[in-house]
Each structure stands twice: as C-alpha cells, then as structure tokens.
Amino acid sequence: MSETVLKIHNVNKTFHGLKALNNVNLEIEKGKVHAIIGPNGAGKSTLLNVIIGLLESDTGEVLFNGENVLGKEPHEINQMGLARVFQTPEIFPELSLLENVMVPALAKHEGSFKFKFLRSLASEKSIKEDAISVLSSIGMSDKLHNLAGSMSRGDKRRLELAMCLVQHPKLLLLDEPTAGMARHDTNKTIDLLKKIKEGGMTKIIIEHDMHVVFSVADKISVLARGAIIATGTPEEIKGNPIVQEAYLGGSHE
Amino acid sequence: MLFEKKQNELTTMLIFSAIVLSMPIWLDPIGANYPDLLQKFAIFGIFAIGYNILFGLTGYLSFGHAIFIGVGSYTAVWSFKLLTMNVIPALALSVLLSGVVAVMVGYVSLRRSGIYFSILTLAFAQMFYNLAYSVLTPITNGETGLQLTTKDPRVIDRMFEAAGDGLPSTELFGISMSGYSGFYFCAVMLIVAFFLSLKVFNSPFGLKLKAIKSNQHRMKYTGYNTRPYLLSAFVISGMFAGLAGGLMAVTDPLAGAERMQWTASGEVVLMTILGGVGTLYGPLLGVAIIKYLENIFSSINEAVLYTLFDFLPVWLQDSMVVIVMPFVGEGWHLTLGLIFMTVVIFLPGGIIEGFQKMKDRFSKTNEQEKLKQGGE
Numbered sequence: 001m002s003e004t005v006l007k008i009h010n011v012n013k014t015f016h017g018l019k020a021l022n023n024v025n026l027e028i029e030k031g032k033v034h035a036i037i038g039p040n041g042a043g044k045s046t047l048l049n050v051i052i053g054l055l056e057s058d059t060g061e062v063l064f065n066g067e068n069v070l071g072k073e074p075h076e077i078n079q080m081g082l083a084r085v086f087q088t089p090e091i092f093p094e095l096s097l098l099e100n101v102m103v104p105a106l107a108k109h110e111g112s113f114k115f116k117f118l119r120s121l122a123s124e125k126s127i128k129e130d131a132i133s134v135l136s137s138i139g140m141s142d143k144l145h146n147l148a149g150s151m152s153r154g155d156k157r158r159l160e161l162a163m164c165l166v167q168h169p170k171l172l173l174l175d176e177p178t179a180g181m182a183r184h185d186t187n188k189t190i191d192l193l194k195k196i197k198e199g200g201m202t203k204i205i206i207e208h209d210m211h212v213v214f215s216v217a218d219k220i221s222v223l224a225r226g227a228i229i230a231t232g233t234p235e236e237i238k239g240n241p242i243v244q245e246a247y248l249g250g251s252h253e
Numbered sequence: 254m255l256f257e258k259k260q261n262e263l264t265t266m267l268i269f270s271a272i273v274l275s276m277p278i279w280l281d282p283i284g285a286n287y288p289d290l291l292q293k294f295a296i297f298g299i300f301a302i303g304y305n306i307l308f309g310l311t312g313y314l315s316f317g318h319a320i321f322i323g324v325g326s327y328t329a330v331w332s333f334k335l336l337t338m339n340v341i342p343a344l345a346l347s348v349l350l351s352g353v354v355a356v357m358v359g360y361v362s363l364r365r366s367g368i369y370f371s372i373l374t375l376a377f378a379q380m381f382y383n384l385a386y387s388v389l390t391p392i393t394n395g396e397t398g399l400q401l402t403t404k405d406p407r408v409i410d411r412m413f414e415a416a417g418d419g420l421p422s423t424e425l426f427g428i429s430m431s432g433y434s435g436f437y438f439c440a441v442m443l444i445v446a447f448f449l450s451l452k453v454f455n456s457p458f459g460l461k462l463k464a465i466k467s468n469q470h471r472m473k474y475t476g477y478n479t480r481p482y483l484l485s486a487f488v489i490s491g492m493f494a495g496l497a498g499g500l501m502a503v504t505d506p507l508a509g510a511e512r513m514q515w516t517a518s519g520e521v522v523l524m525t526i527l528g529g530v531g532t533l534y535g536p537l538l539g540v541a542i543i544k545y546l547e548n549i550f551s552s553i554n555e556a557v558l559y560t561l562f563d564f565l566p567v568w569l570q571d572s573m574v575v576i577v578m579p580f581v582g583e584g585w586h587l588t589l590g591l592i593f594m595t596v597v598i599f600l601p602g603g604i605i606e607g608f609q610k611m612k613d614r615f616s617k618t619n620e621q622e623k624l625k626q627g628g629e
Contacts, residue, residue: 078476
C-alpha cells in the first residue's frame with residue numbers, strides 16, 4: 001500500500017451559480033505522476049487553484065500529508081512543500097536566470113521571512129551551487145547572467161520549472177506545462193519531465209496534449225463538468241468508454 | 254554585478270569616501286564649494302539613497318517620505334531644546350522616532366499596492382502636514398516653526414556647564430557643527446548611509462526586494478510572506494529620511510512644517526528617477542544635479558541676465574532676457590521640469606542608463622576591433 005501525499009475530499013466550488021467543482025474526491029500517491037485531463041471548462045485549473053490557496057473552495061478539505069491546506073496563505077502552502085508551475089510563465093523578468101532560481105532556493109533555505117541585509121549574497125555559496133546545478137539540468141547553465149525576460153516562451157516555462165525544482169518540493173503542480181508551445185519545444189519539455197520523474201517527486205500535471213500526458217503520467221484522472229469521472233492507468237483510461245463519451249459526446253447535450 | 258567580492262565592496266567604499274570627502278576640492282572649479290550647498294548634497298543624498306531602497310528595489314512609489322524628514326527635524330530640535338546641543342542623541346532619536354512613525358504609516362499603506370499605495374502615502378503626508386499646523390502646534394510651534402531659545406532647559410548640557418548668553422550652536426563633543434565641520438559630519442553620515450545601502454543591494458534581502466518588484470505574485474507562490482519584506486524596506490527608507498531630517502536640524506536648528514509638504518516628497522521622487530531608479534549611484538547623481546542646478550538657476554535674476562546677454566544688440570538683449578526670465582530665479586522649476594521630461598523620454602532609466610549606454614557602445618567597438626585583429 002503506497003502512501004497518499006495529497007487527499008482531496010468532497011471539494012465543491014461554485015462561481016455565480018455555476019458549479020465549477022462538483023464533489024471532487026482524489027488521492028495522489030507518493031512518487032507518482034498524476035495527470036488530470038478533461039475538456040475545456042471542466043474545472044482543471046479551478047482545482048489546482050484551490051490546492052495552492054489561490055481560490056477558496058465552498059466545502060471539503062484538501063489534506064497535504066495529513067494537514068489541511070484550505071484557508072492557508074499561498075506562502076504557507078509553498079513552505080509546506082508544494083510548488084506550482086503556472087499556465088502563463090510566472091518568473092522574474094528583470095532578474096537574471098541565476099537570480100530567478102536563487103530566490104526560490106533562498107525561500108526553501110530561509111523560510112517565508114528573514115531580515116538579513118548585512119550578509120552578502122556572494123557568501124551564500126551552497127545556494128548558488130544548487131541553483132546552478134538545477135539550471136544546468138535544464139540546459140541553461142551557459143546563460144546564468146542573461147535576463148529571464150529576454151528568453152523565449154518555452155525557455156521561460158522551463159525556467160519556471162527549474163525555480164520549482166530547486167525547492168525540492170514534496171508535490172509539484174504543473175498547469176499545462178506545454179501549452180502554446182511548438183512541437184519541438186513540447187518534446188524538449190517532455191524529455192525534461194521524464195528526466196525529473198526519475199527523482200521520485202510526486203507531481204500533478206494538468207494537460208490538454210494527450211501526447212504529453214501519455215508520455216509522462218503514471219495515473220490519469222478525467223475531469224468533466226466539475227466531477228472526476230474516471231481514474232486509472234493510462235491504458236485503462238484509453239479504453240474507458242465513459243471517458244470517450246465525455247470527450248467526444250460532451251457537446252451533444 | 255551580483256556576486257561582487259568583499260574586496261570590491263571595500264574598493265567601492267574607499268573610492269566613494271574619497272569622492273565625497275574631497276568634494277570641497279573638486280567642486281571648487283564649478284563654484285559649488287561652500288558648506289551650505291555641500292551639506293545639501295550630503296543630506297539629500299542620504300534621503301535619496303534611503304528612498305531608493307523602497308522605490309528602487311520594491312517599486313513601491315511613496316509620496317509620503319517627507320513625513321519622516323519632518324519627524325526627524327522636529328525630534329532633533331526637541332533634543333537640542335530639552336537634552337543637549339550634542340548632535341549624536343539628536344540624530345539617534347530622529348532615526349528612532351521616524352522609524353516608529355514609518356512602521357505605523359507603512360503598516361497601513363502597504364495593505365495596498367500600486368497607485369493605491371501611492372495615494373495612501375500622499376494622504377498620510379497631507380495629514381501630517383496639516384496636523385503640524387493644527388493639533389500638534391504645541392510640538393511643532395505651528396507656522397513660526399520650532400526654534401531654539403535661551404530659556405530651553407537642555408538638561409544634559411546644564412549638568413556640565415551653565416548656560417551661555419546667546420543661543421548655543423549644535424556641536425559634536427565640542428566641535429561646532431557649522432561651516433565645513435558641519436559638512437564633514439554630514440559627509441561621514443552619507444558614507445555610512447551609502448555603505449548600508451550597498452549592503453542591502455548585495456544581500457539576499459535586497460535580491461528578494463527586487464524579486465518583489467519584478468513579480469510579487471510569484472514571490473507569494475515561492476514561499477515568501479512579502480508584507481514584512483515591504484514593511485522592512487519602508488521602515489529602512491523612513492529611517493534614512495529621518496536621519497536626513499535630523500541632519501537638516503543639525504546644520505540649521507529649526508524645523509518647520511513646510512519640510513513635510515508633499516512637494517518635498519515629490520522632489521525625492523524626481524531626484525531618484527532623474528539619476529536612475531533602482532541603481533546604487535543614480536539617486537546620488539540625481540541629487541547632485543538637481544541641487545546644483547537649483548543653486549545656479551534660482552540665484553539668477555534680471556540683472557545677471559542683462560550682463561549675460563551684454564554682447565547682443567540692445568533690442569535682442571531685451572527680448573532674450575524676457576524669454577529666459579521665466580526659467581530662472583523663482584521659475585527654476587520650469588527648467589527642472591524640462592530637464593526631467595527630456596531625461597524620462599530619452600533615458601527612462603535615468604542618467605545612469607545614459608552612462609551605461611555609452612559604456613556599452615564603447616566596449617562594443619572595442620570588441621569589434623579585437624575580433625578584427627583576431628581575424629587577421
């Protein structure tokens with residue numbers, strides 16, 4: 001029996017009468033890559049936003065290693081070991097790549113607030129080394145001092161991934177990590193995701209692109225109209241008639 | 254830039270100190286070598302350096318920092334009146350009290366960001382300004398301003414010697430703080446302030462402030478509680494302003510509410526942007542330029558203009574004087590406005606950006622030459 005890292009229990013969310021999440025129950029096992037798929041408007045992003053504290057759910061609880069995260073501040077949830085890659089790259093455009101990765105590394109190291117202005121950044125050697133090794137794992141160690149804002153969209157998203165990885169989170173949430181990318185860029189990201197999969201980090205991936213999902217996921221849950229309609233291995237999901245119905249027949253209603 | 258070694262910090266400090274302390278020598282040829290103006294450079298330098306820690310690093314634009322100048326000034330004068338003419342207790346109290354006020358103002362204002370933050374600080378500035386003229390008159394002495402009198406108790410001084418006849422002057426353990434000694438004292442304070450600012454810029458704390466400016470949303474989801482960071486930056490900059498306010502009282506022991514007017518807050522915004530916001534040296538450059546030009550332009554009057562255009566035929570001389578007159582003397586702010594617009598339009602990063610661009614161009618041509626030589 002494997003350990004559950006994240007347990008989503010009876011979560012409901014309504015926007016102006018529209019049910020975005022309908023009694024969602026989900027368990028994420030430790031060390032697994034769990035993909036959540038579903039048609040547009042199924043409530044995938046809403047679910048992620050509830051998990052990281054961006055949105056408050058109406059009912060239910062989200063237990064992360066047994067602790068409820070609902071109602072906590074975003075920085076508290078991150079400090080518990082939960083990191084997120086956003087759909088549009090959220091980086092620090094005016095800072096260098098190295099600085100972009102050092103900031104989250106410092107957060108992991110120093111906590112949510114530390115007033116240490118007499119200590120020089122240059123003396124944080126281990127943090128700098130950490131940041132450089134993560135950057136080299138995504139193939140960016142040769143542009144440490146470039147400004148993050150000047151990179152391509154694909155590179156920005158991979159940088160954001162590196163910013164999460166440097167924190168060694170217990171759970172990593174990826175919101176459409178390849179959205180808006182060209183094919184070769186997508187493949188580059190898939191390779192990267194496969195590479196970090198070996199580290200045994202638990203991940204939740206929300207993704208449209210079935211190619212990506214079936215390349216990296218251990219387990220897939222299908223969300224349709226705010227409810228989980230199926231959960232299983234990639235093979236089970238591929239052959240599931242309810243899933244095909246949701247994807248193909250969803251518009252007949 | 255980021256990983257400057259300790260040695261570099263030391264070199265920077267040595268060069269900076271040398272430049273500041275030798276100001277009376279190298280400013281002599283451009284006619285800026287007199288203590289009054291030099292003190293202004295140093296005092297407003299401290300103000301701008303501190304302001305830059307808030308505005309330059311976090312991007313939070315405050316229109317209320319003159320409050321802390323005012324608090325610093327009043328505190329220092331009260332210290333001169335009640336305790337001693339020694340400047341050390343006066344400045345210590347100025348910094349402390351302005352820090353306390355900054356915690357209160359910052360705590361409320363930082364509940365909002367962007368334009369709302371600016372408006373809140375502006376509201377505070379107006380509130381303090383009006384309070385100084387109304388409810389707080391027992392402390393501020395209203396429109397007359399707070400001044401020294403011969404009847405002041407000066408408790409600590411009285412323990413050592415009896416009161417003299419005239420008004421005493423501010424001193425540092427016997428050294429009078431007037432003229433050049435006043436300037437050197439301010440200059441040392443400026444060097445200390447610059448050192449602290451350098452430390453902040455090179456610290457993880459400073460990096461996090463820059464990251465907040467760049468993307469506060471990301472900071473929160475990266476595990477940072479951004480509010481205490483912002484409040485720390487606000488209080489540090491408030492204390493720098495308090496020190497500057499205290500020094501104003503040191504060089505001229507009286508305090509008036511006009512120091513708290515929002516235009517005084519606006520001035521430091523101008524200085525910071527003109528020099529280069531968020532850079533280490535930019536704000537100082539902005540201070541030097543604005544204060545120097547103010548000194549020159551505001552002293553020009555009609556008679557000076559007539560002598561200046563003496564070489565022209567009379568009718569042309571008259572019209573030139575009429576054209577130039579609105580830009581000088583009282584109207585020098587018009588000139589300042591024009592300079593400011595020019596810089597913001599052509600060099601949004603301030604004058605420092607101009608230097609950077611020239612340096613880049615220079616090094617680029619150098620590289621090209623090197624490449625050429627390598628190819629041959």
